[in-house]
Amino acid sequence: MTADLSQLEFDQQHLWHPYTNVAKPGPTFVVKESEGVHITLDDGTRLIDAMSSWWCMMHGHRNPAITQAIHDQLDTLPHVMFGGLTHDPAIDLGRKLLEITPESLSRIFYCDSGSVSVEVAMKMAVQYQHAIGQPGRKEFATIRSGYHGDTWKAMSVCDPDTGMHHLFQGALSVQHFVSRPPIRIHEDWVDDPAQNGLGELRAVLEANADRIAAFILEPVVQGTGGMYFYHPEYLNQARALCDELGI
Template sequence: MEDLAFDRSHIWHPYSSIAHPAPQHRIRRAEGIWLTLDDGRRMIDAMSSWWCAAFGHAPPSLVKALQDQAAQLPHVMFGGLTHQPAIDLSRRLTAVLPEGLDRIFYADSGSVAVEVAVKLAIQVQIARGHRRRTALATVRGGYHGDTWKAMSLCDPETGMHSHFGRAIAPQHFAARPPVPYGADWPEDPALNGLGEVEALLSRHDAEIAAFIIEPVVQGAGGMYFYHPAYLRGLRAICDRHAVLLIFDEIATGFSRTGAPFAADLAGVRPDIMCLGKALTGGMMSLAATIATRDLACEAGMLMHGPTFMANPLACAAAAAAMDLWQSADWSARARDIGAQLQRDLAPAAGLPSVAGLRVLGAIGVIEMKTPLPMDKVHRFCAETGVWLRPFGKLLYTMPPLTIRPDELTQVSAAMLAIARGL
């Protein structure tokens, strides 16, 4: 209790107030899908610890990779030096990414990977002689991270813009893609949202360097799934206006949507792709910004260089995670999880407190009509043995892809209990 009191007094947790700290559960051990609390109780990590522990916690092959690497080369600067873990990981990535995406810049986190992508896009436009093309476009409902430029690209109403006022650079926003995943696709641009994008890029043709979007799945901005055809139309519009297209696959990469990458659902290759989260299997932080060769050459010297860029420990863990990912059909497993979530969560659709239910791959979302009582939910999680962390009106799960059907049933039961009012 003394340690938790110290925590409450001195340690900031994500999106929390130090003056009014939220309750915390102290975790002693994480293994497989399970989190073990100090008192010995266990909870299923139904969040994959913010979506990164895709294969559960501490897979033996990833632990061994870290241990072996730590004994040999924990870290070395990447400026003027290189190392085998970075080379090995890059070989694995270029073999599975959409053809042509094969120039890789490693960063510390997903948010930084977005910053690098934006820097790259602007440098390319300036190198092409378009010195005014320094603005960015995106859609509402998105989330791209908490650093400054990434934050400016999050939804201006549900994001953090109001907390920082004019310090956040204004960007160009189109409406959220209006056609949900699984719905019929209308070809009329006035109905499918692409007419607004075309008009936006036409109005600001000389200003916009790139258009960034989370492909198919908008994550922390609202857990919304939209039609993949939107991305095909967006690709064509960006090409017409010489605007670079960036896919933020930080949350969706590595089979989460039921496809290797969300871009595969649309059959679209972006100019730049950002990866993170499950890249290391949740072992530690690492992200990547990947571009085509031509784009990388146009940019010239990319003006970014994190101290821990391509950290050998992180690269070794990521290479082992890639091997684990390629050892089985995890995309099929994600689709199986989705099918069970659709069945198990179906009763939620009829609850008077529920506004909607949606599932895609290994992502299940119950949208409530009013915000959930977070403190009450957190106590309930420890009591029932399922860790869920809703935000606002959204109660969702992104469980590890290793979860068994009976364990997934426990997750669904907990979600239904919360939706019913605990």
């Protein structure tokens, strides 16, 4: 009977954790409390949450200001659908976001995770191309060693060889990959397309311009790819190249 199992035994037999082999799961630890940078296990062991619980707790666990805001919101409006409805917190957040983003970014779509935001962005790119009379542009170009999420379309633009999703090859959409730009942020820029990676990028984009809707890469730094910081000139010229080709 599952009721006779301890909490950890029930977890091990019935709960499937992310990135875990369900047949041979690794160890799992029961957390009883969290505060600040620390999480406390059920045996009293206190650990530093060095990865901020997958980067969602960058202000610390049980941050007093955030905790109070959550309590206050629960007393008035815990949740309501955003389709055809709106509310002050959403509008106020939008105002704050526009204060810190470039003027060219004037529209906001709220998502509940990074993977979903990538899915939405890719859908928007295809929808945009269709709206301007380019319905054939449904594919994507990207850089090797990148990571963009674990949902279906996002997986297709993650690195197909060294990434965690190589088992799904053959099921995912086939995209266009170029080498990671060879010049890093701290190195001197070489204005030679054959040496700075832009030659390969141009060749791929030009050869498939009638099929590529967008070029996607992580802004500034490849995190999962080894904290690889892009040279800003590569980003600037890649943006200009995409503008030139309507991508």
